[in-house]
Amino acid sequence: MIDFKRIIQGSNLYNFHSHTQFCDGRAAMEDFVKKAIEMGFTDYGFSPHSPIPFDSPCNMSKEAVCDYIAEYQRLKDLYGDKINLYLSMEIDYLGPQWGASNVYFDTLPLDYRISSVHFIPSFTDNDLYIDIDGRYVTFKQKMEKYFHNDIQSVVESFYAQSIKMIEAGGFDIIAHFDKIGHNAGHFKDGIENESWYERLFKQAFEAIMDNHLIIEINTKAYVEHNRFFPNVKYFDLMKQSGALLLINSDAHYPDLINSGRNEAIRLLV
Ligand SMILES: [Zn+2]
Numbered sequence: 001m002i003d004f005k006r007i008i009q010g011s012n013l014y015n016f017h018s019h020t021q022f023c024d025g026r027a028a029m030e031d032f033v034k035k036a037i038e039m040g041f042t043d044y045g046f047s048p049h050s051p052i053p054f055d056s057p058c059n060m061s062k063e064a065v066c067d068y069i070a071e072y073q074r075l076k077d078l079y080g081d082k083i084n085l086y087l088s089m090e091i092d093y094l095g096p097q098w099g100a101s102n103v104y105f106d107t108l109p110l111d112y113r114i115s116s117v118h119f120i121p122s123f124t125d126n127d128l129y130i131d132i133d134g135r136y137v138t139f140k141q142k143m144e145k146y147f148h149n150d151i152q153s154v155v156e157s158f159y160a161q162s163i164k165m166i167e168a169g170g171f172d173i174i175a176h177f178d179k180i181g182h183n184a185g186h187f188k189d190g191i192e193n194e195s196w197y198e199r200l201f202k203q204a205f206e207a208i209m210d211n212h213l214i215i216e217i218n219t220k221a222y223v224e225h226n227r228f229f230p231n232v233k234y235f236d237l238m239k240q241s242g243a244l245l246l247i248n249s250d251a252h253y254p255d256l257i258n259s260g261r262n263e264a265i266r267l268l269v
Pocket residue numbers: 090116118175176
């Protein structure tokens with residue numbers, strides 16, 4: 001197991017959540033490594049969206065996994081004396097049938113595992129999984145098509161899936177665990193401050209603490225949307241909890257590997 005605590009204490013220049021050509025990232029793995037070295041990063045982890053049991057434009061296919069591991073090994077051999085590189089995946093949780101605790105992931109030589117919820121079952125067809133993580137304009141269309149425009153039930157479904165994911169385990173870091181708040185907040189202004197929403201957030205947070213997970217502070221949306229995941233209003237709660245907090249940029253572009261990090265650090269100290 002990687003000593004994340006040592007890395008956090010030793011350097012602010014790390015990133016354990018990133019995407020590349022193997023999923024929906026916009027550049028080759030090598031471009032991210034070169035940028036990380038140029039910026040003085042000490043540690044950099046790759047976390048492509050994992051294979052899932054249906055086609056998705058954002059997730060890597062099972063067939064591509066061998067190539068991903070080979071490319072990681074090539075880069076580690078080439079740049080390993082300049083930066084610590086790590087092999088990982090951001091594993092989607094879909095339900096008892098698919099997630100980080102699935103035996104498939106035990107067959108892969110992953111250094112650590114991130115887990116997240118991007119899909120919830122459609123209200124019109126339970127076998128259909130809908131990506132609720134994308135841009136708001138798409139989310140709004142899906143709300144009508146798959147979820148009867150019932151935002152509270154969508155949020156409840158997201159947190160119910162998150163808690164099942166936490167209890168199923170098989171991973172080290174929980175990614176952006178209140179991400180639904182962003183699209184839900186666009187759909188209904190102020191929803192994140194409603195008492196039922198705050199209750200769901202705190203239930204998920206307690207489950208995270210009970211299972212001793214590392215909490216990601218995700219800075220991907222800071223520049224464009226001026227927000228972090230989890231919501232900044234919970235930073236004090238997280239600081240006081242004693243949980244290990246890992247600041248990740250979830251970068252899809254080499255230029256953004258450090259985006260929002262300094263702002264997050266400032267708010268966390
Ligand atoms: Zn994600």
